[in-house]
Amino acid sequence: MVELENQLKYLCVCCSKPLVANSFWVCTKCGKPCEYKIKNEIGSKLNELKLLDIKSKCCDADVTNMQKTTCSDECHDKLVADIEKVFEKFKKVVDDETGIAYKVPTKYIIEKGLNQQELKNFPRWSD
Numbered sequence: 001m002v003e004l005e006n007q008l009k010y011l012c013v014c015c016s017k018p019l020v021a022n023s024f025w026v027c028t029k030c031g032k033p034c035e036y037k038i039k040n041e042i043g044s045k046l047n048e049l050k051l052l053d054i055k056s057k058c059c060d061a062d063v064t065n066m067q068k069t070t071c072s073d074e075c076h077d078k079l080v081a082d083i084e085k086v087f088e089k090f091k092k093v094v095d096d097e098t099g100i101a102y103k104v105p106t107k108y109i110i111e112k113g114l115n116q117q118e119l120k121n122f123p124r125w126s127d
Contacts, residue, residue, distance in 0.1 A: 002082050007069050014075035023067030027056035028115070034058045051087065051109070062115045080107050092125045101125035 002013050010019045027034040040053035056063050070076040087106050094101045095116060102122040104114060 002079060007067070012071035012075050013069050014078050015071060017071040019068050019071060023065070025054075025056070025063045025065055027059050027061055027063055029056065029059040029061035032058065034063065036063050051091070062113065064113060080110055083110060093119060093122075095119050 003011075003016065004013055006013045006016055007023075011017065012019060024033050025036050026032065034056040035058075036054045037057055038052050039055050042051040054063055055061060070079050084106050089106055090103050091106055091109060092101050093104045093114065097116070100119075101124065102119045103125045104119070104122050108114065
């Protein structure tokens with residue numbers, strides 16, 4: 001069972017072992033640690049997990065989270081599998097500028113994040 005509240009205690013969200021690193025966000029535009037703001041939120045009716053579109057307060061750019069949430073590759077894989085159960089293996093991501101929808105693996109979003117420039121690297125969504 002994933003325990004998201006463990007992240008605030010610097011514990012693995014899967015097995016509750018202590019994590020070594022502290023959390024901070026880095027702006028992808030200026031490269032500096034930054035505060036963030038939530039631009040968009042996609043919730044799930046199944047539980048409390050959410051997908052967030054987060055931007056830096058300094059440059060209104062994408063950010064990178066520099067915190068680990070799991071202690072090992074095994075726990076990471078379990079966390080990804082649990083999130084995919086809730087949000088499915090692929091997300092329909094619409095480019096706000098072009099209106100084109102893309103099929104993006106949820107695992108990619110979790111592990112690397114996603115910015116607008118990367119969308120063209122994914123197949124278009126077909127209903």
